[in-house]
Amino acid sequence: MSKNNELVDDLVAKLKRRQLVGSSAVAHATLKLLIVVISKNNWSTCNQLLNVVKSVGQRLVQANPTELAVGNIVRRVLHVIREEFREAESSASTNKNQSEFHAAPLTTSSSMYNLLGETNSIPDDNVQYPSSLRSNIIQEIREIKDELENIYDSIKNQASLQIHSNEIIMTIGRSKTVEEFLKMAAVKRKFQVLVAESAPSYSGQDMAVELSKAGIETTVIPDSAVFAVMSRVNKVILGTHAVLANGGLVAISGTHMMAAAAKHHSIPVVVCTGLYKLSPLYPYDEDSFNVTFNPDSVLGFEEGDLIDKVTVTNPYYDYVSPDFVNLFITNQGGHPPSYLYRLIVENYDPNDHTFDL
Amino acid sequence: MSKDFDVVSNYKSLLLNSPELSMPVAAIQSLVELIKHSNATTMSEFMLSINVASQMLKSSVRNSISLSAGCDLFLRFVTRNSQDVAEFEAWKATLIVRGQSFVEKADACRYKIAELGKAAENHKRFKVFVTESSQTHGGIRSAKVLRAAGIPTTIILDAAVGYVIDKVDMVLVGAEGVVENGGLINQIGSYQMAIVAKAANKPFYAVAESYKFVRLFPLNQYDLPTYNADTLSFQELNVDYDSKTNESGSVSSSAAPSSALSQTALHMKTSEDQASQGSNPLVDYTPPNYITLLFTDLGVLTPSGVSDELIKLYL
Numbered sequence: 001m002s003k004n005n006e007l008v009d010d011l012v013a014k015l016k017r018r019q020l021v022g023s024s025a026v027a028h029a030t031l032k033l034l035i036v037v038i039s040k041n042n043w044s045t046c047n048q049l050l051n052v053v054k055s056v057g058q059r060l061v062q063a064n065p066t067e068l069a070v071g072n073i074v075r076r077v078l079h080v081i082r083e084e085f086r087e088a089e090s091s092a093s094t095n096k097n098q099s100e101f102h103a104a105p106l107t108t109s110s111s112m113y114n115l116l117g118e119t120n121s122i123p124d125d126n127v128q129y130p131s132s133l134r135s136n137i138i139q140e141i142r143e144i145k146d147e148l149e150n151i152y153d154s155i156k157n158q159a160s161l162q163i164h165s166n167e168i169i170m171t172i173g174r175s176k177t178v179e180e181f182l183k184m185a186a187v188k189r190k191f192q193v194l195v196a197e198s199a200p201s202y203s204g205q206d207m208a209v210e211l212s213k214a215g216i217e218t219t220v221i222p223d224s225a226v227f228a229v230m231s232r233v234n235k236v237i238l239g240t241h242a243v244l245a246n247g248g249l250v251a252i253s254g255t256h257m258m259a260a261a262a263k264h265h266s267i268p269v270v271v272c273t274g275l276y277k278l279s280p281l282y283p284y285d286e287d288s289f290n291v292t293f294n295p296d297s298v299l300g301f302e303e304g305d306l307i308d309k310v311t312v313t314n315p316y317y318d319y320v321s322p323d324f325v326n327l328f329i330t331n332q333g334g335h336p337p338s339y340l341y342r343l344i345v346e347n348y349d350p351n352d353h354t355f356d357l
Numbered sequence: 358m359s360k361d362f363d364v365v366s367n368y369k370s371l372l373l374n375s376p377e378l379s380m381p382v383a384a385i386q387s388l389v390e391l392i393k394h395s396n397a398t399t400m401s402e403f404m405l406s407i408n409v410a411s412q413m414l415k416s417s418v419r420n421s422i423s424l425s426a427g428c429d430l431f432l433r434f435v436t437r438n439s440q441d442v443a444e445f446e447a448w449k450a451t452l453i454v455r456g457q458s459f460v461e462k463a464d465a466c467r468y469k470i471a472e473l474g475k476a477a478e479n480h481k482r483f484k485v486f487v488t489e490s491s492q493t494h495g496g497i498r499s500a501k502v503l504r505a506a507g508i509p510t511t512i513i514l515d516a517a518v519g520y521v522i523d524k525v526d527m528v529l530v531g532a533e534g535v536v537e538n539g540g541l542i543n544q545i546g547s548y549q550m551a552i553v554a555k556a557a558n559k560p561f562y563a564v565a566e567s568y569k570f571v572r573l574f575p576l577n578q579y580d581l582p583t584y585n586a587d588t589l590s591f592q593e594l595n596v597d598y599d600s601k602t603n604e605s606g607s608v609s610s611s612a613a614p615s616s617a618l619s620q621t622a623l624h625m626k627t628s629e630d631q632a633s634q635g636s637n638p639l640v641d642y643t644p645p646n647y648i649t650l651l652f653t654d655l656g657v658l659t660p661s662g663v664s665d666e667l668i669k670l671y672l
Contacts (some may be wrong), residue, residue: 345665
């Protein structure tokens, strides 16, 4: 148990100090930790295991609340655990007639059907579980790990469907997912890409370098030129830091402007994202998930006189409302923002939205 | 048949005794009472009696959308349970027990939703503007309750929503019913408020218990079951002279020519008179694209998530 705590403390420290940033890296680290926690801990009932995972999850989320991928992975794991226990229970009690009738797969435990008061949403603690349960759970979690590792493949395979020849694509900043997506499309299609550089991080410039290495005709434009050029763009393809439950995005600064310009010109906006970025949380106000960075890159500290007289903020993320997004391309296919509630219901359990023990 | 048990009067007395009880829950409770008093001996007789009682309840109330939702849900509940009937009397007994727990769960829905908010309890500082709701004076009642809870509340005119909207951060309404596409049926004036909120870019939230999800798909305002030929009908002109005005007018008619105008002044029927005669609607329909989120006991839903929940129930 103490060894577990060391590992948890280690990850918590890394998250707090922002040594580990970015949804993908964070997701991988969290999953690795959870696999260790589940295999090394002693548990015999569902609730025990859920509590173990939830307590770890709580600590990790508190370490860095804006890295939503942490919470998402923990919720995925909790969902898997509940599913496995439910299956184990139903196979243990197939002799009862009731379970046969109610075999219609109910994806959540709190659907309206439960209002009619027949199924148990909390797994019973007194059932005898098959010994393979532990290994089944670990197996399922490893499948999530595989899914995470192959995430770029499943997304980029949809590339040639989305991009056609002689199109002008616009994107902003550096996103590995979008990069892979465009590189895959470039194998079969010839198109141009405009990359907005996204000041003050200028990550767009790195993106342009990578794309041109792959032989794609790329142009870097300043953020201020986005609206001006938008009328000649065919599609906007964006990456994102996180996707919220209403279909809104938490994406790099400048994305909201690009999406609004696209809407104005009626240009389709496509977001490429892995499902580990999909969070069941809602943005009740615009800046709930935002972080600010060093303002030095906006107004240098050398400008001594000015510093006292102005307030300089450097928000790293933008919130983009779901009205601006037309399509999400995920590793589970392409979906409109209105469909996300379904993906959330299928991958997460409503009891896990907050990690209350 | 259970002719001696009057389901409508039972329903009405339930509502009188507990004013906090919502209409659909009271309806479901009356139906459970009906089962207790039922003399039916066969399945089909039983189902028929419940259907008849349900119809009677629906037609007894003028604004019956949430009531319909509750009744339909209960009927669905009974149908679902009728699959495994071994022995009729025993099954009836189980049904009564399950029905009671259903009523309790339905009643608890409201408190589950309240858990989502609990703003005043958590000492969050906020203020509320409530519209007057001049027909039903609901706004004034709400203001009393909110002020008692220590929340600063201001009552505004129904017509002042557009004026006030820039001062607010969000709009929150209740619901009579939530329809299949995620749209909202609520007290008249809600649609207007939703349009104003959208124009001013403010989020519009609706709070509804899950038993209010109803299997309707209105295509426009006049597609609701509460709409009838009388609604918004034009009354005959020149019919509504107030007799008093006539008398006073005729007395001074010889005095001055301008009073001739007062004599012929049309005494317009006030909207209150119109409403009491049923020609002004009580509810309106808000399409889903105006609604940001729905807070229900099943969790926070986007309007598109509602139809999914309905399908799961009626599978």
